Amino acid sequence: MSKSPKDTKGPVVKSGPTRGKNRSRTKEGTWRKKRSDTGKSRSKKDSGGGKGCFLTTAACEYQGLPDDCYELQTLRSFRDNMLMPYPSGKALVREYYQIAPGLVPLLEDKSVTDFVWEQIHKTVGYIENNRNEDAKECYKNMVNTLKEYL
Secondary structure: OOOOHHHHOOOEOOOOOOOOOEOOEOOOOOEOOOOOOOOOOHHHOOOOOOOOOHHHHHHHHHOOOOOOOHHHHHHHHHHHHHHOOOHHHHHHHHHHHHHHHHHHHHHHOHHHHHHHHHHHHHHHHHHHOOOHHHHHHHHHHHHHHHHOOO
């Protein structure tokens, strides 16, 4: 039986990590709009294999944040605008999409989740300060550290 907005006091998310929960509100108090790619397969996007930011999405999910939270938007924008326009960036993203799904289960350990969350915040901070090379290296180092757990 599907939940209706009438029963839940607001729109219900139909897919993704927050499926079944109420859509969150903006700072102004209005319901967040659906993402522009809702219902579309991410594998069709031109992002080197096209899935989402696996580790960031999982870490945000563990933090109880929506799929359109600031951290995910910032990192997706960085991927799409700072990495994907360049062959070396595309190769890095492609490699990440091959490795990251196998790393996500590591986030079941709270200490690993805390480490990933800390690195995400560092990376976002670098992006905010236009330190793009530092952002790329920070995220790469996080992934390489996680690979050592395998």
